[in-house]
Amino acid sequence: MKEYNLLWWEKQIIWNHRLVTVITDKDPLTLTIDDIQHKDFDVNWLDIIDEEYDDVIEITDIEIVDEDGQPIKSGEQ
Secondary structure: OEEEEEEEEEEOOOEEEEEEEEEEOOOHHHOOHHHHHOOOOEEEEOOOOOOOOOOOOEEEEEEEEOOOOOEOOOOOO
16 A cells, blocks of 8 residues: 545535545545545545535545645656
8 A cells, every 4th residue: 555645626515625645555546435435544634624524525636746735746756
């Protein structure tokens, strides 16, 4: 399993840009709502929204980023 810093848009009541760290053996760019809501999925919410306030309806535009949420330059991954 590998650790990734990810940035994605997540729709709950409104759209939120979320910064997270996940540990997964899946392709992080293809994660689904079912993946992130699974009880055994290892996700650490790094942004200011430290908890979910409603069910996630959709996630989209997943990006691999550095620990500050900045895009990874080619070859840094």
